[in-house]
Amino acid sequence: MAKRHSRARGKSGSHKPLTPKPTTWVRYKQKEIELLISKLAKEGKTTSQIGLALRDNYGIPDVKLLTGKTITQLLKEKNLAPEIPEDITLLMKRVMLIKKHMEKNKHDMHAKRGLQLTESKIQRLTNYFKRKKKLPLEWKYKPEELSTLLTQ
DSSP states (O other): BSSSSOOOOOOOOOOOOOOOOSSOOOOOHHHHHHHHHHHHHHHTOHHHHHHHHHHHHHOOOOHHHHHHSSSSHHHHTTTTTSSHHHHHHHHHHHHHEEEEEHHHHTOOOHHHHHHHHHHHHHHHHHHHHHHSSSSSSTTTOOOGGHHHHHOO
C-alpha cells in the first residue's frame, strides 16, 4: 500500500520474531531495567532515545518482553512521561525547522508544501491522541506558540 503523501511503498528491514521468547542472555533483571529507564528519563532523553540507549549500551533488546510493559508505561508509573506524545513533539520541531528555513528562503514552494503536510500530520495525530485520551480534549496545536511549547 502506498504512503499518504509520497509514492513510496512499504518498508524493508528486519522484523521482530513472531513468537516472542524472553532472551536468556540478558543479564539485567526487571527492577534494574526500570531503574535504568528512570535514570535515562531524568537525563532528558525521549522514549525512543531511551530504547536505543538500552539496546546499544546495555544490550537489552526488548523492554516489553523483559518487563511486560512499554517504556512509556514505565515512565507514566514514575510520573516521568511527557504530557505531549513524542511523535507530536518531533513533528512540531520539524515545523520549527521548516519555518526557520522559510524565513531565509521565501520563495521555496517545496518547503511551503512540506510545512502544510507536516501541520496536517500534527492535526491528524492530535485527533487520534484525543480519541485515545492521551491528550486532553481542550489541547490545541497553535503554530504561533511552538517555541514556548517545546521549551517546557
